Amino acid sequence: MTSSPADSPRALLRRLFDAAVNAAQPNHCLPPHLPEPPKGRLVVIGAGKASAAMARAVESHWPGPLSGLVVTRYGYAVPCDRIEIVEAAHPVPDAAGLDAARRVMETVRGLTADDTVLCLMSGGGSALLALPLDGVTLEDKQAVSRALLRSGATISEINCVRRHLSAVKGGRLAAACHPARVVTLLISDVPGDHPGDIASGPTVADATTCADALAILDRFAIDGPPRVRAALVSGRGESVKPGDPRLARSETRMIATPAMALDAAAAVARAAGYPVHILGDAIEGEAKDVGTTLAGIALQVAKRDQPFAAPCVLLSGGETTVTVRGQGRGGRNVEFLLAFGVAVDGHPRIHALAADTDGVDGVEEIAGASLGPDSLRRGWALGLNPKDRLADNDGHGYFGALGDSLVTGPTLTNVNDFRAILIDRP
Incomplete structure (x- = not known):
């Protein structure tokens, strides 16, 4: 089974994040x-x-x-x-x-x-x-x-x-x-x-x-x-x-x-009926590159049932980096998520959340953001080109304009970045 209408993919992903924070x-x-x-x-x-x-x-x-x-x-x-x-x-x-x-x-x-x-x-x-x-x-x-x-x-x-x-x-x-x-x-x-x-x-x-x-x-x-x-x-x-x-x-x-936090999130996802695959708790690299790579895995799951069958949840942690070259505010979780969104290009069964467990992504009082199949479409309707925003390191501006920022306030803990990708059933 997958999540009920009362527990939408976006709501479930937020529950996974909350479980990770609570465990720490x-x-x-x-x-x-x-x-x-x-x-x-x-x-x-x-x-x-x-x-x-x-x-x-x-x-x-x-x-x-x-x-x-x-x-x-x-x-x-x-x-x-x-x-x-x-x-x-x-x-x-x-x-x-x-x-x-x-x-x-x-x-x-x-x-x-x-x-x-x-x-x-x-x-x-x-x-x-x-x-x-x-x-x-x-x-x-x-x-x-x-x-x-x-x-x-x-x-x-x-x-x-x-x-x-x-x-x-x-x-x-x-x-x-x-x-x-x-x-x-x-x-x-x-x-x-x-x-x-x-x-x-x-x-x-x-x-x-x-x-x-x-x-x-x-x-x-x-x-x-x-x-x-x-x-x-x-x-x-x-x-x-x-x-x-x-x-x-x-x-x-x-x-x-971070591993303990991912395990806690995995337990919530399994209770909701989703098989869980933890991809790693120490993933590093440029945030946009990690986003593109994990998008490739998510698309392979959605299209080919490889290396895992859908529906499922993919979890990962670690600490990526952002080399700020544009005029945006940086933030490694929103940079990851925007690159991920560009790569999955609105696939109808792929949802994701990326946030820092301390409630602060980069220098912003924003933990991260959520992304759904309609995120890029809504961005285009507002005149936002996701590739341009990515090139400008402006993930915070992009998701903020959509109303999809994740704001927690101080969580009073910190076990690094949390990323959850949900691939729903066909």
Whole structure:
């Protein structure tokens, strides 16, 4: 069976997205991973779009005293009683993030071996903990961040550069906690769930080097401010390496991942009568190229019942990139979806949704969008050429004009991009 009239393809796809987001809510996934109470103090620190919700989950389930400070994105704060919540800018850092990072470092100084630091990290932490390396300014980091975000660099490449320009990332925060025990709870928003790429790994040893960061800037023809290049060329930005004794008592626990979110969405689709095929939870590449590729698979299913028979749902996650060359606002999910729509060209049985689980696609307060068989026709009726809008990196403008944007507000979590394609029965 397929969805009932009350559960249209568009409504079902939205339910799949909501299930994915709900699976990564801290109050559900965090409590089983809390450490045992220490002999000394429990100090809670953290950063990311989910960090405030994580802090509230800790307060709700921790049996003893605690204190701490976490920094989250503007609009993502939630009330806590014992953990201070501050807000800062994302994806480009600001002075509030710099001040918050400095205060976090001060919070963990002077601890003893009897103390435990509980570090709550999620996507967005790289920008929110913005304490530059000595000799590098906040303005330098802002300039490099903007250039990298527009360059088409992967999140792993961006975070490699960030680690080597930071006084917090690349294991430096854990080193500052020594000799206390450090337990880091991670909500992954990166392909492959590599701990060093989540918030650029403030409590994780880093095997990459200043030379690697410099090579990334050169690969994308980013000159960067002179102080940035000087820090990398001199090696002053070297991160904390594997085997450093200051990290001997530091451990990480992955509490939510893109794969878990996709599994939750798959369960909802199966309950609605659709076979589900998960294509991958770590898909990368240019968003428009991924859109075109997945459109080819969807068309093959619709026309040939290959490699899967229709009806079915195709799910995928990961983090694509957008190399902004036009005048549009970017947004990797809407860019994917517009390229997908151009390629399927209004096929009557293909529906899709693409959105970021944190509620923000690119720099917009818009999670993503939905696409149906009539989307391109409605766009043409408004005088919108989808190929022109794609070339201008204006997916947000296109779907906004159709009224098909997906706006969630802050979701208080982040397990990366979510893509669902529904191919209905003939």
